[in-house]
Amino acid sequence: MFTNTDLTGYTVLVAGTPEAARRAIRRYGAAGATVRTLSSPAAYKPEMLDGVALVVAIDDGDPRWSALPETCRRRGLLVSREEAAAPGGHVTLIGGGPGAEDLLTVRARQVLQEADVVFFDRLAPHRNLAEYAPGAELIDVGKRPGHHKVTQREIERLMIQSAQEGNNVVRLKGGDPYVFGRGGEEVISCAKAGVPVSVVPGITSAISVPAAAGIPVTHREISHLFTVVSGHAPLTDAEYEHLAGLGGTVVVLMGVGTLPQLTAGLRRAGMKADMPVAIVERGYSDSQRTTISTLTGVVTAAGAAGVKPPAILVIGEVVRLANGCEETAGKLAELADTLGA
Structure with missing residues (x-):
């Protein structure tokens, strides 16, 4: 994976179905690359590789992709094989701990890697969130004493709407979601809307x-x-x-x-x-x-x-x-x- 590198000025071809490739498309775009997509092996044409610096082959389960890496190698192109994006359409509440990034749990980091959208609070560890959730849309919904940038009900509405659009939605909070974090309210709202929801606990402050x-x-x-x-x-x-x-x-x-x-x-x-x-x-x-x-x-x-x-x-x-x-x-x-x- 090359998304920690500045790819400005390079063209990347991402091969895979739109659902399976959506995370890779976001990540490489966020790294500055010009991203081309190839959603089906049947749509492949040799000229699609012209000017391409890297081909990202997504394992979407279609065996017909097996010929593409060899074709790329013959043309001297780099090939990166990546797993398909996890199915979307759900919400994960993550407890970010007391704010120190190295106190995020291993599971929290794994879930962030697969996020399409992250709604984060001001007390959550968000300084390097673009690195932890590469390519994800990052939305600040932090509350401050006497001032709520986005109301709680609006946060819940936005999370549910995004999940219903097929995204992996992460709600990143400080501390633990169930210790004065209003996590219970958000879980109930998701359940009422029929949106699958899970919770990754955090280290409570x-x-x-x-x-x-x-x-x-x-x-x-x-x-x-x-x-x-x-x-x-x-x-x-x-x-x-x-x-x-x-x-x-x-x-x-x-x-x-x-x-x-x-x-x-x-x-x-x-x-x-x-x-x-x-x-x-x-x-x-x-x-x-x-x-x-x-x-x-x-x-x-x-x-x-x-x-x-x-x-x-x-x-x-x-x-x-x-x-x-x-x-x-x-x-x-x-x-x-x-x-x-």
Whole structure:
């Protein structure tokens, strides 16, 4: 396969049925080549090879293609044999993990290679998406706080429409599709429309981003459970009471905007004032940063640090185990003294 090479100025002949050859046609076109197509062995004419630098022979199951590679070799042409594109007409939801490209799963990379269309979010690893999904149409449907570029219902409509047109559709999300990723809604929409859909799980940021800061969500004799909470909207008093009463570790996704309500609610529910809290911003990026404080001090600390989303909140004794744990413990002790806790 030559699609990682700049083929501008070269002519490539892709031989195979339109359905089987559609991925190759896109890939070589994206690499800059002038693409000619030959959809049937019966349509072959010798002049079709004039000016061609490479012939791509797609294995579409027709035995009559067997003579073409030998014909090309006699004319001194390069021949690349490729598998037929996977059948289209379905949707695959992919969890892209916390954003680092090397944390994409092997299966995710394989599915992207066969994609015709990719709808991707801003928190998904998309910087080199054109390389992972060569020739695919890439559509940014990312949501930002207070601004949805494309509504959820419109995303679902576009995915279904594209699949019904015969495409392999990939919905690439950050984290895991089923952890506050609205993956369930998208699967239900596809199923109602009669579109086959599958899910490739991803590494959820609820576990991986705390780990990037050296914080385990569980630790023997410190925390034997953890709870993952959406901070998108304030919780009810009953929910605060449940969280405070459970103990263990609380991990909050999308919680920067509701941090004051969250901390006040947990204090009202009886969580101690000096409970350690960490805010991990932009996990696994070059600008990753961790702000550590206590339940009653974290709002002030976040304001002083200029904390902004995307960020993960970790509430619990495990925060004392963060990278540089001795320094962390010392800072927390000082805060506790200041608060009189």
